[in-house]
Amino acid sequence: MPSPSLVFSFILATLFGSTFHFIAGGDARRLAMLLMSSWMGFALGQIAGELLNLEIASIGPLNLIPASIGAFLALLLTWFFTRRPNDEE
Numbered sequence: 001m002p003s004p005s006l007v008f009s010f011i012l013a014t015l016f017g018s019t020f021h022f023i024a025g026g027d028a029r030r031l032a033m034l035l036m037s038s039w040m041g042f043a044l045g046q047i048a049g050e051l052l053n054l055e056i057a058s059i060g061p062l063n064l065i066p067a068s069i070g071a072f073l074a075l076l077l078t079w080f081f082t083r084r085p086n087d088e089e
Contacts, residue, residue: 005062012064013042013071020075030082037078038071045070 017038021031049056049066056065 005060008059009042009046009062009067010039012068013038016042016068016071017075020079024079033082034075034078037074041074042067042071044074 014035017035018031020038021034024030024034026034045067046063048054048070049063052066054063054066056063058064
């Protein structure tokens with residue numbers, strides 16, 4: 001059985017990715033890509049927070065702020081590298 005912090009992390013990262021998709025728009029493929037990007041960014045942010053020993057807004061073992069920053073950076077990078085030229089209008 002997964003730990004509660006893992007389930008909460010998954011829910012938060014999914015919420016970030018789906019909200020970003022709602023704002024930026026796109027099809028189902030883009031939603032899947034944004035969700036995967038958010039999950040990976042959230043995990044990398046969590047790992048970076050652990051390595052740097054940042055305990056800002058920690059909820060149990062979850063470093064909320066570094067993980068959220070990682071997810072948002074991953075989402076922005078994904079959006080930047082996958083946008084189409086006609087998306088700017």
